[in-house]
Amino acid sequence: MNERPSLHVGDSAIRPTQYSTACEYLAGGMSVIPLRCDGSKSPRVAWNDYRQRFPSDDELQSWFSRPAGIGIVCGIQSGGLEVLDFDERADITFSSWCERIPTELIDRLPVVRTGGLGYHVLYRCSVIGGNTKIAMTAEGGVLVESRGEGGYIVAAQSQDGVHSSGRHYVQLRGVALPLVPIITPEERKLLWRAAAAMDERVDPMAEYVRQRRSQLRPKAESDTTTPWGDFDARADWSDILEPAGWTTSRGIAWTRPGKQFGTSAKVAIASDGTEVLVVYSSTAGPLAAEGTGHRTWGKFAAYAALHHGGDRSAAAKAVLALGYGRASR
Incomplete structure (x- = not known):
């Protein structure tokens, strides 16, 4: 994959605070939650509330007054946000998937390199689902899955330590977050069909x-x-x-x-x-x-x-x- 220059600012001395970054995502219409910095990626709050409402500024200041990562709630509350998550054999799977997607479509979508060296592809659509394993290996490993209603992801520029590897979540390409483009149901179908084509399970x-x-x-x-x-x-x-x-x-x-x-x-x-x-x-x-x-x-x-x-x-x-x-x- 020809990766574009990272949009992530690597120098911790000039990186924005987690509070200001969370405010940017919120301004972009995404509901955010705080995540633990123990490598578990788990929420620090009962996060289901934020599937129906946005956090207040008081909550944001309380959450990010101490080290915490940023989670983005997927689904209707975040404007129909859905994410494709490339996990096992991520480089090979993601590259193969990109070959099946029209260039003008893939170039619009934000792509984030995860702490586990996988990929998140973000988009908004009027049609969204839940959390679905779209493509798996014959042995049961997850190649591609979705995060939709009832799911959340780690945000790019999230606090160190959210992922067990200690690596950052870095945006590689697409429109700069927190902007997430809206795609049509037909375009979404193309993304999902290309992912499903890599499923190795035998029916x-x-x-x-x-x-x-x-x-x-x-x-x-x-x-x-x-x-x-x-x-x-x-x-x-x-x-x-x-x-x-x-x-x-x-x-x-x-x-x-x-x-x-x-x-x-x-x-x-x-x-x-x-x-x-x-x-x-x-x-x-x-x-x-x-x-x-x-x-x-x-x-x-x-x-x-x-x-x-x-x-x-x-x-x-x-x-x-x-x-x-x-x-x-």
Whole structure:
């Protein structure tokens, strides 16, 4: 990621006081709360009250007359504030996510480097949710989650010691906080869809359906008289993708060549019962999605694109030689 110069003032001698910084966030329409400086990031007050009202100046002066970090309350009280939190494998995940977002949109959004070396992306929208784990690793680690109604985050320029690492929360790019732009529900959907595309969890029901359809497919009257039809019915995605440099852990979520982690595509079941590959990445070579959408490939079409430059005639001859199509039996 090409990080812009930090907006954080690193010299503690000239850094604004926590009181004045909290006042700036409050003036920006955000409800603030004090946080403990013991590395726990936990509130020093019963903070749910501040989901319905802003703190008074007396409260702010009382809170920040002694060391305390600044927490920003997300949700309706803060003008529809929602935050995407990139946690595990943050650099790789955030970079991959940015590839899927239009430049003009990502350039508007404040991005904060967290004390745990993750990223917070802030925006306001008329549509917000709660705290949601959007993308996780296959092992259960959190790649991307949201902070919305019922959540809070540590503010940039918050007091030292709020995070257990002792590192500051530093704004890297986007409009300068406390200004947080308003985006449309459609733009929010783009942000969430790009995050969800990196989810590595296997849906148990989807996997069950895939296995059952695979078991039942030979009984169906599908067109297996042609090499390409038989290839679509019987070929394995691993034999198509792995020789081209794609990787997977369980055969459902796939990572494009050149990446170590993240979901670039997923195997799904089409309406006719065949397996297809839904590609989300716009940098996935011959299979790349267009723009911020996705692209769906059948097995034979993907094989032709990856291994025969899109020449279906050459691909048909190759799969015929491999034993696909009734004419070859």
